[in-house]
Amino acid sequence: MIRQIQANEYMKRVASMTEAERLDLAKRVGEWLDSSAKLLMPHTNDPLARMQNVMQVSGGWNDAEQDAFNEGVRLLTPFIAIADTWLPTMIYTKAARRCILNMIDVLRTHAPKLKATPQSVPDRVASPKLGQKPQAPEPTANPQNPSTTQKRKPGRPRKLTKEEEQAALSPNPFAQNGNQPINEAISSPVIPRPKHIDQYVYLLPERTQIRAAQYGTLMRELEQARSNMKLLIDDPHAKPSERERWAKIAVKVDNQIAALRSELDAGWANLVDTGRVVVDDMGMAHIIDPETGKIADPKPVVTAPSDDAQEKPQEQPKEKPKPLTPEEKTKRISYLQKWLRDPRATATEERKKQWEENAHELLHLGGTLSDAMVKAGEHYGAKIPRQKK
Known part of the structure; x- marks a missing residue:
């Protein structure tokens, strides 16, 4: 059965894994995409999967399909800080179709990065043969710091230079030789996207802001369509045509929401690529001016409607019904x-x-x-x- 994953079942974050663990994770993800993803994809075409969450629609799944979803959720846990995995609870409340597609997309996108070769890993020293004592590396001459070439007597440790003190106090534990990252995919700063659209949409292009203003309306329409569909399913006297009508409405609105979210994902990714985005303690995203270091947010193009305006929409004049023959x-x-x-x-x-x-x-x-x-x-x-x- 589908059950919510517990905290003790989470895997290590990618940034905390060793090279061997990352390769093992890449192998598991590849096997899951080759076999388990093919079991779940047919369920994305189920009409109820567009309106109900995975807990509701998985009652008719077999054991292999349920195990495939549970394993996919476990494989998402290492990418929580890198991608929008909808963990820990959102993946069980959203429409099953969107959860399956998002799971496959996240794993397919980030699995190749696990095999990336480190950029500044030092060359491995040949291991000594059996019975041979390892030789200590000879000190190299350094004209700027001649003390490194001299043998020191036991006693107090020598004082560190200013450069060495700055390197020791560097906030980047992956920095080496001029702050070169050990692994570009891991050492790059991860900026978590704010949970609410209103906390970052004003930084996106004008076209995206206009479309995002309809997000709340689309979500209410989808909820209404799902509610009506559920009532009609439980009503034995309901007409099949009415059920079909509301199912089509739910599918249409769900596709519009999915397209809008894809546009928001792309817009946020473009913002992060600029390297100028920060998120404050209140969860609001801002753009930093590289010259002054101060916040330089653009003015929002679209103002989100207030709660009163959403609760009391303007009443449109009703059209008079046509007389019946x-x-x-x-x-x-x-x-x-x-x-x-x-x-x-x-x-x-x-x-x-x-x-x-x-x-x-x-x-x-x-x-x-x-x-x-x-x-x-x-x-x-x-x-x-x-x-x-």
Whole structure:
């Protein structure tokens, strides 16, 4: 079964691994991409995988597919500080399709970097033969520091020069010979992206800011589509066409959100590549002027709407419904009559309101409420409208 990974199951961060451990991780990731990824990819085409998380849709998966997802999550843990892995909890709450695709993309992108050859690793000294004592390296002559070529008597250690003191106090433990990194992929500074879009979107291009302003609206539309789809799935009287309509809406909105997030990922990556991005204690991203060293954030192009504006959207004028033809009117009356006299559904507040609305519509179209309809309305606790004599 799919279960949330625990902290004791996390693997070492890539920056803390030895060369042998990185190569072993690269081998495991390669084997996972060759076999396990192929087991999970067919599930990305499942319509429910676009609306439900992996905990909800994995009930129909076999043991091999569930183990493949759990192993993929474990292989993501070394890249937490390097890529947006959605760990520890977001990967279990987002849509299953997006989680599978993101997992494959992260592992496929960063696995080749594990095999990168160190740039400034010193040459290995040939190991001595069996029975032969290792020879101590001879001191090399240094005209600037002649003390290194002289043998010193035991006693107090000599004082360090200013250059040696600065090297010892260097904040970069990977710095050697003029701050050359041991491994470019590991020693490069990792700047974690802020959790909220509002904390860095003002640094992105104008086009991206305009698109990102719709992120909240798209998320609400997706949640509404998923909620309606769930209600229709549980309702045995729902029409397949209604279920299909809301499923298509959910898929369309989910694709728009995925495209927007890809654009945000690319924009943030371009910012980090400039080497001028910092994140303050409040989680806000800023751009530093290289000449002055001060914050030089551009003015935001788009202002995010306030909470009041989001809660109270402007009401658009409703379009008047087109009059029904005689055939459509007859079919609608017949449908409402069958619906109103059906007492099999559970008596809920939603069913009660729907019964009252359909009863008023039936009377408006010229129909009448029979005794069976009234009895069903009383079963739901609805208010029976008066009929004209």
